[in-house]
Amino acid sequence: LIPGDGIGPELMLHVKEVFRHACVPVDFEEVRVGSEAPEADVQNAITAIRRNGVALKGNIETNHNLPPNHKSRNNLIRTSLDLYANVIHCQSLPGVETRHRDIDILIVRENTEGEYSSLEHESVAGVVESLKIITAGRSRRIAHYAFGLARAAARRSVTAVHKANIMKLGDGLFLQCCQEVAAEYPEITFRSMIVDNTTMQLVSRPQQFDVMVMPNLYGNIVNNVCAGLVGGPGLVPGANYGHDYAVFETATRNTGKSIANRNIANPTATLLAACMMLDHLRLHSHASSIRQAVLASLD
DSSP, rough: OOOOOOOHHHHHHHHHHHHTTTOOOOOOOOOOOOOTTOOOHHHHHHHHHHHHHHEEEEOOOOOOTTTTSOOHHHHHHHHHOOEEEEEEEOOOOTTTTOOOOOEEEEEEEESSSGGGOOOOEEEEEEEEEEBBBBOOHHHHHHHHHHHHHHTTOOEEEEEEEEEESSSSSHHHHHHHHHHHHHHOOOTEEEEEEHHHHHHHHHHHHHOOEEEEEEOHHHHHHHHHHHHHHTTTSSEEEEEESSSSSSEEEETTTTOOOOTTTOOOOHHHHHHHHHHHHHHHHHHHHHHHHHHHHHHHHHH
């Protein structure tokens, strides 16, 4: 359990209380990591996740005043554990008034490269180069994950989101890999969509989307757009999966610092993320009972 910053610690208290009342057979090993935590604290958290296999995590604030070589603690945890697939389930919830209804989208975001590679430098004064890394291996890996998820969840289509019309090599490679992987799943409809059109389509007719797969930065943007569509950041859970480990958190990764310790933070996303963790641990009955109670409280 990594409480994180902002509203994270108080939301984790809700999770522990609900788990206690629901008699969930999970013991938490709590590890404190903040935005300015030394490398040793982050490594302790990574070691704890390797030992336990899973973690429930609050977001760790990124301090923008630190030097450029200071890597985000959130990103460091994800890359160190190779948590390559960020998955959120964006769906309409009972009792939550929104413009659009019947939204049910699985969003798969590549979590380890792209613009989040933390490779940038100032070549001359006033000129900054920031590297976007796209590799065939990781693009195919995330495409396979998205199509495998679609098949397992009996979904009908996968949409690859890209900007290959402008970034012909980087996003072109990502799109090519998705097209190649799509050929291995003939029962699933594949389509591609440019990222700017995607955002317009999401706010106009979100029901057209089923499973979506995209590089890192686009995933960050689309996740936040979709969270807004169904009611806001306090409602949507997320997960980060690798071959060996999984870390569960809220979908939009907000610290909620401005509302911390005021007893107004919405615990729904964190509780639903905890349910995703229980499903991952094959504690399906506990996950189902808590999820049903959360949704009933919204209705």
